[in-house]
Amino acid sequence: MFFVDILSQLLRPLFYMIRSERMWKMLVKSRTEPDLLILLRFLNTRMSLTVDDTKQYLNLKKGYEGEVLFDQLTAAYLNKEIFILNDIMLEINHSKFQIDSSLIIQDTIIPCEVKNYESNYFYKDGEFYFFGAKQPVTNPLHQLKRAETLLQQYLKKNGFHFRILPYLVFINPKFFLYQAPQNDSIIFPPQLSSFMEKLNSKPSNLNGMQRKLADKMIADHIIESPYPKLPPYNYHSLQKGLTCAICSSFFISYGEKKIKCNNCGSEEDIESAVLRCVQEFKLLFPDLRVTTNIIFDWCKVVESRKTIRRILQSYYKVMGCKQWTYYE
Known part of the structure; x- marks a missing residue:
């Protein structure tokens, strides 16, 4: 993909930081293509989808491609002791929440909401707008805050005392946000290199508690049936x-x-x-x-x-x- 090449150029300086010694990052839960996306792709080939169903399919496809790209970046550039859990869905107090990527480093868990937005957007009155549109799009900062709040409740209920450091990561270099808010939780494409450097600079020493949290999150991961979300066929x-x-x-x-x-x-x-x-x-x-x-x-x-x-x-x-x- 074109934007993969651009990201490679942006992150090239980071290659020289990676030492030859053994990497300690541990992929505890890998990412797989969602069944809903697979099924919609099959149906898109074998029948005519409605406009809404086509939009759902293309949004899922684009979102998954962005998440995979983020996985490739963390795999290539993180050289810390770290647990990585991808695509986790949990439930607390009858509320479900999904985290694209969860990074566990020492006493901190870093939930990352990855967005593969493309083209020009602008930020106004606390909302995100596609350039030229009058109605706002779903605010990813609200999604991130909700995930942070529910994750905090989840950790407390299960007896874990980890600091939560959430990030909203815009992965596509073709994305630009006009009037962007000054928010340290937002990572824009040109900042990906420094973001990886920041993660690598954090002290990290994995022990049984980090592994216990990772195992608990995987055990509690919810797999939802995709069939209720499909068009009739x-x-x-x-x-x-x-x-x-x-x-x-x-x-x-x-x-x-x-x-x-x-x-x-x-x-x-x-x-x-x-x-x-x-x-x-x-x-x-x-x-x-x-x-x-x-x-x-x-x-x-x-x-x-x-x-x-x-x-x-x-x-x-x-x-x-x-x-x-x-x-x-």
Whole structure:
């Protein structure tokens, strides 16, 4: 991505600060692509989404890309003893709150709200506005304050005495905020280098208490079902067929052992393509059984039921028998 190159230039001086000795940062909880984003991407390929659903999909996609970029920066530039927990959702007093990245350094926990805003915004009367718009966007400072308040309650309830140092991180170098408030909690793209330096300068000595907090947060992490947030769909309403793993095109040619995308030219083993398609089917229709006939219909371009059956038998557990056979 273009802005990754820009960030690399901004942070290049930091490369020379990284020593060759062992890094102590510990990724305790990695980030994975949200199921809601995966499902919306599948649906965006196989049906026409409404304007609102398309907006939801694109916002989730952009937000996830920004969070991944922040993960890459912390992995590359932090050389401290530190626990890193990504994408944690917790609940306290019947209120849920989500933290994009939580950094635990000695006696401090640093919740980071990462925003991948792009283009020009302005700040007025305590609100954020997209340049030229009359209505404010959701104020990320309010989101950060809410997360800080609920995290404080969570720590107190569970007997942890950590200082909370929250930050709002704007990761995209194409973002500019006019009339920006003087707030030390806000990190703008040109400040990312000094922000990493600041984190590296903090004294840190991990012990059992930091690990205990990290383990507790992971144990309490809430996984929400994505299905209530999806637009209505059913098996018959979705376009069938294998899609290209690179460009999601349906314009596929089927060979003896490979499929080829006639849109971008990429090739993929038939077995790999079918297994990818089965996983897509399982996510979209968790209540439907995986059978040879339904996967044959779902893939479309694969001409032989025997090919589908062989692949399913090789990678899934066979349940039932004869016409009642299905795979788990």
